Amino acid sequence: MSHREGGLQRARTRRLIRQAFIELVEEKGFGDVTVGDIAGRALINRATFYRYYQDKYALVEEIFQDVISELPSGLGPAGRLSVQDRIAGWAQLFDHVDRHHRLYAALLGRRGDPWFAARLRERCVELARDRLHGVRDDISADAGQLELVLAAGLTLGAITWWLEHDRPLPARQMAEAVVRFATQGYFGALGLDVFPPGA
Structure with missing residues (x-):
């Protein structure tokens, strides 16, 4: 896999994680959303989630920084x-x-x-x-x-x-x-x- 393809894959995975997270917060509320929920909705495994984020709070922090910037x-x-x-x-x-x-x-x-x-x-x-x-x-x-x-x-x-x-x-x-x-x-x-x- 080329460096460009790897970058595109990472960007796609992050986008899927964010989309899954927002959908789940809409449905269940932030407090009830787990990493397992996010991984399942994004069609990835938990290890893949943890490759990008320490926990759901780290995910929210990144989203916050990107949007607020x-x-x-x-x-x-x-x-x-x-x-x-x-x-x-x-x-x-x-x-x-x-x-x-x-x-x-x-x-x-x-x-x-x-x-x-x-x-x-x-x-x-x-x-x-x-x-x-x-x-x-x-x-x-x-x-x-x-x-x-x-x-x-x-x-x-x-x-x-x-x-x-x-x-x-x-x-x-x-x-x-x-x-x-x-x-x-x-x-x-x-x-x-x-x-x-x-x-």
């Missing part, structure tokens, strides 16, 4: 942006989720894995901090942490709602809704009066 370049420019530029960046994020909707829905949904949601939240915080670097001098490992965590919660909440409802709105409309909410704040978005402190 697409995000930074796809979110548009960082810094102070117009509303339209912000919407365009968020639309790219929802387009990304749409391309990988089965994976995100399986791992973020009710049958998914809290580890994946926590890792994604951490990554959202990291991305936000990276994008604010040079725009806000006070953003460091700790400064602004609460605001970044709240923003990550908004991001995950919007993505999860969109997936759980089978993506009922186009990516652009989701982006507009998120930017409107983030701009107006919770009370403003709900049309509630906001009184100044001490009023």
Whole structure:
């Protein structure tokens, strides 16, 4: 077998493993999926699975790294942006989720894995901090942490709602809704009066 054929075989095996894993999480939930289940669904033996991954968590980590690596370049420019530029960046994020909707829905949904949601939240915080670097001098490992965590919660909440409802709105409309909410704040978005402190 040539080196090229070997590379193609490895890529094909990894693809089969990932596909089997996502199908099984959809059916059984992450907690109940075993390596034996994945190997059986992918039509490989357990030894072959272990040649590629230490366990199902290593598989999820690799999938996470591959998918998340697409995000930074796809979110548009960082810094102070117009509303339209912000919407365009968020639309790219929802387009990304749409391309990988089965994976995100399986791992973020009710049958998914809290580890994946926590890792994604951490990554959202990291991305936000990276994008604010040079725009806000006070953003460091700790400064602004609460605001970044709240923003990550908004991001995950919007993505999860969109997936759980089978993506009922186009990516652009989701982006507009998120930017409107983030701009107006919770009370403003709900049309509630906001009184100044001490009023």
